[in-house]
Structures are given as C-alpha cells and as structure tokens.
Amino acid sequence: ENNCADFLAKLGASSDSDITIHASPPEDFFDILWSDAAETFFLRE
Numbered sequence: 001e002n003n004c005a006d007f008l009a010k011l012g013a014s015s016d017s018d019i020t021i022h023a024s025p026p027e028d029f030f031d032i033l034w035s036d037a038a039e040t041f042f043l044r045e
Contacts, residue, residue, distance in 0.1 A: 003032045 011026060025033075 003036050007032050
C-alpha cells in the first residue's frame with residue numbers, strides 16, 4: 001500500500017487550484033511516510 005500517494009491524491013482532489021507547489025511537505029505527510037516505510041497498515045476512509 002502507498003498511503004503517501006493516497007494522501008497526496010486526496011489533497012489534490014480537495015484543492016481548487018490546477019497546480020499546487022509546496023515549499024515543504026504538507027503537515028502530517030511525514031507521519032504517513034514513516035508508517036509506509038514501517039509497512040503499517042490503516043483502513044482507508
């Protein structure tokens with residue numbers, strides 16, 4: 001599973017902009033990245 005991709009897809013889908021460039025990763029992204037790296041599984045919402 002790739003929760004990081006799911007997180008970014010949901011973030012993009014909820015945006016009104018055609019493109020968004022972040023100067024730094026969105027808040028909560030590192031927690032999800034670490035859980036993906038540790039292969040921790042969560043149920044999708």
